[in-house]
Amino acid sequence: MRISTNPRIQPSAATSARAVSFCEQVRAAPTTESTRPGAAAWSHFATLVTALELRGNDITDAWLAAQAIELDAHFVTFDRGFQRFPGLHLTVLG
Known part of the structure; x- marks a missing residue:
């Protein structure tokens, strides 16, 4: 999200809502694994x-x-x- 929403890095930067939506889609994918620090x-x-x-x-x-x-x-x-x-x-x- 830090990169995709930063207009200095990416001139066509995503909105915060669009970036969050994309991350939610990735998190919901069946191949996504969540981890916690051990x-x-x-x-x-x-x-x-x-x-x-x-x-x-x-x-x-x-x-x-x-x-x-x-x-x-x-x-x-x-x-x-x-x-x-x-x-x-x-x-x-x-």
């Missing part, structure tokens, strides 16, 4: 934040990376900044 997520997060000396907006990225690392999930993004997170299985698009 006990190890905080440990991964704390390690990433301290080892990389992260601050500000990078904190949110570290939390997303920590959850993916804990789940041994594959993370797909357009943001090359995620390459800095060791242990993250990553595909950078574009």
Whole structure:
């Protein structure tokens, strides 16, 4: 939603309502799996934040990376900044 509604990134940015509607459709798909952070997520997060000396907006990225690392999930993004997170299985698009 952050990207699709941002006119600086995407000139034909979606409205908030349209972005929410799209996310609701994805969440309702039969192949969608919901996850919750487990006990190890905080440990991964704390390690990433301290080892990389992260601050500000990078904190949110570290939390997303920590959850993916804990789940041994594959993370797909357009943001090359995620390459800095060791242990993250990553595909950078574009």
